[in-house]
Amino acid sequence: xxxxxxxxxxxxxxxxxxxxxxxxxxxxxxxxxxxxxxxxxxxxxxxxxxxxxxxxxxxxxxxxxxxxxxxxxxxxxxxxxxxxxxxxxxxxxxxxxxxxxxxxxxxxxxxxxxxxxxxxxxxxxxxxxxxxxxxxxxxxxxxxxxxxxxxxxxxxxxxxxxxxxxxxxxxxxxxxxxxxxxxxxxxxxxxxxxxxxxxxxxxxxxxxxxxxxxxxxxxxxxxxxxx
Numbered sequence: 001x002x003x004x005x006x007x008x009x010x011x012x013x014x015x016x017x018x019x020x021x022x023x024x025x026x027x028x029x030x031x032x033x034x035x036x037x038x039x040x041x042x043x044x045x046x047x048x049x050x051x052x053x054x055x056x057x058x059x060x061x062x063x064x065x066x067x068x069x070x071x072x073x074x075x076x077x078x079x080x081x082x083x084x085x086x087x088x089x090x091x092x093x094x095x096x097x098x099x100x101x102x103x104x105x106x107x108x109x110x111x112x113x114x115x116x117x118x119x120x121x122x123x124x125x126x127x128x129x130x131x132x133x134x135x136x137x138x139x140x141x142x143x144x145x146x147x148x149x150x151x152x153x154x155x156x157x158x159x160x161x162x163x164x165x166x167x168x169x170x171x172x173x174x175x176x177x178x179x180x181x182x183x184x185x186x187x188x189x190x191x192x193x194x195x196x197x198x199x200x201x202x203x204x205x206x207x208x209x210x211x212x213x214x215x216x217x218x219x220x221x222x223x224x225x226x227x
Contacts, residue, residue, distance in 0.1 A: 050144075089184055135151075136216060141227070
């Protein structure tokens with residue numbers, strides 16, 4: 001199998017789906033029949049392509065959206081498997097990649113109050129929740145791990161206002177969970193494909209528009225990088 005962005009990304013996502021955590025550099029080297037330096041170089045290229053986030057100072061996988069290889073505030077589980085999602089948006093997309101029926105266990109606005117969101121056959125059953133997107137998408141990849149950590153669930157927009165005032169954060173865009181699930185299904189639905197290709201800025205903007213996501217948070221401007 002030829003080692004490139006698409007095949008490497010597929011190998012990582014496939015491993016996440018099958019066992020719950022990312023493959024190591026050594027495992028990827030064995031899978032592709034190349035030496036570790038070849039895999040490390042390919043992983044660095046995939047990171048530049050915004051297809052993976054590596055641990056600083058190493059070439060080991062930290063994040064391959066929508067999966068996290070480290071604990072987060074979002075646990076996505078099925079009767080047979082469980083994974084960490086990077087944020088509320090990622091976790092919804094992860095549920096779709098996992099077959100469309102799963103539970104997401106998380107907290108409301110990083111409080112101690114835990115909630116469980118049920119997804120069945122690609123539909124969300126617990127609809128009275130909202131997701132806050134405080135970071136402009138044009139700046140999302142400046143520090144994508146931070147960006148993900150800020151996309152949280154709330155019971156109302158008023159709760160978002162209180163949370164922002166309490167923690168000194170700027171309010172962004174607030175969207176119903178059902179709308180975000182439909183968006184996440186479209187965004188992440190192809191992430192396990194062998195011929196996966198990262199969205200261009202233009203393609204990302206089209207997906208935003210298709211799902212009614214507009215306003216300053218969703219304006220990518222003239223972004224040329226893969227999103």
